[in-house]
Amino acid sequence: MTILCLRFQLPSAGETVLPGLLTLLREFTPVVEAxxxxxxxxxxGGAERYFGRNAVELAAVIRVxxxxLYGxxxxxGAGPGPMLARMAARDAAPGVTRVVHEDPDAVAEFLADKPVWALPGVGAATARTLGSYGLDTIGRLAAAPLSTVQRLVGARAGRELHEKAHGIDRSRVVPNAAARSLASERTFPRDExxxxxxxxxxxxxxxxLGARLRAEKQVCRVLALTVRYADRSTTxxxxxxxxxxxxxxxxxxxxxRMYEALGLQRARVxxxxxxxxGLGPAEGTAHQLSFDPEDEKARRLEEAADKARARFGPGAVIPGALAA
Known part of the structure; x- marks a missing residue:
């Protein structure tokens, strides 16, 4: 067991903390992937030999x-590969290390009752297709003949999916750096x-986020949405x-648009x-001209609101929908 997946409980300004946390991890191993x-x-793998401790013991040191250092x-999650480590981390509560041992029986037991959509690469459409044939859990998918799975989802995808259902993970941890970004989160007082x-x-x-980007004279190219559910799983x-x-x-x-595309129905969020x-400087960024007077009006109001926030604080101006 050599792979850890760490899900940090970041504050709303987590982008300022994450690089430091990645640096902390690199004190134990250079093979860190944001x-x-x-x-x-x-x-x-190398850290276990160097420090003379197993992955679980090192995880405890990293958490402390x-x-x-960062509060x-x-x-x-700890497992023999990135996939199982990620899945174990989704099962773990903050302050807990969930371990999946390399033994095939332990892997099978860990995966057996999980829904097929818990496997990476299985979207809603594939899950519906598999479920319509009774393959709604990873255990049932693993027990199905490879040829059956391939007929349902295709030869290549079927083979990859069948391997994942048996805990076979050919992916590797690829060292990278945290991209420059801004993030914010809202946690509900109860499952909503x-x-x-x-x-x-x-x-x-x-x-x-818009106010922070404008204050820093930045623009973004990509927006990412994360939904965390009552069972601690995320999309x-x-x-x-x-x-x-x-x-x-x-x-x-x-x-x-991203939220609507998830099709959440009575989901406990x-x-x-x-x-x-994908942040970059706002200066010099091309803007597609709009002849919609409402768009121009919204931009002028936004500029006025930013000035009010700069003078009186971030809560000085809020949308009417948030004031109710």
Whole structure:
């Protein structure tokens, strides 16, 4: 067991903390992969030999140091590969390390009762196709003949899916750096079922991100949405914007579109987060001209609101939908 997946409980301004946390991980191993918006993978194969400790013991040290240096707790998954480590981290509560041992029986037991959509690469359409044939859990998928799975989803995809259902993971931890980004999260006081409250939280976040981008004279090219559910599982989607922007209305529209595309029906949502990625300087950024007077009016109002916030604080001006 050499791979850790760490899901950090980042504050709203997590983009300022994440690079430091990645640096902390690199004190244990150079093989660290940032996994935005709030996670990282670390291959501890060499670290186990160097420090004379196993991955679980090293995970405990990393957690203590993250808390001491940054005030950030984390949920940690440990497994023989990135896929199982990620899945274990989704099962773990903050302050807990969930371990999946390399033994095939232990892997099979860990995966057996999980829904097929828990496997990476299985979207809603594939899950529906498999479910219509009774392959709604990973255990049932693993027990199905390879030829059956290939007939349902295709030869190549079927083979990859069948391997993943048996815990076979051919991916590796690829060292990278955290991309420059801005992020914010809203956690509900209780598991929230109401889509209106979900959208209200997204509006609050896009207003905040837009104001922060404009204050820093930045624009973003990509917006990523993360939804965390009551069972601590998460869904992340991203969208490349039509043009780089810092305007809250454009961010809100993109966030709503991603949220609607998830098709959440009576989902128990614990938190929603947005991350503005692909940042660049606003100066010199091309803007597509609009002849819509409402668009120009919105931009003028946004400029006036920014001036009021700069003078009286971030809560000086908020949308009417958030004042109710």
């Amino acid at each position: 996994a935005p918006p709030d996670a990282a993978l670390a291959d501890l 140091r993250a808390l001491a 950030v707790d984390c949920a940690i 079922l109401d889509p209106f409250q979900h959208r209200r939280a997204l509006l609050s976040i896009t207003e905040e 992340t989607r991203s969208r490349t914007l039509p043009e780089p922007t810092a305007h809250s209305s454009a961010l809100t529209d993109a966030a709503y 614990r938190a929603v987060a947005l991350r503005a990625e």
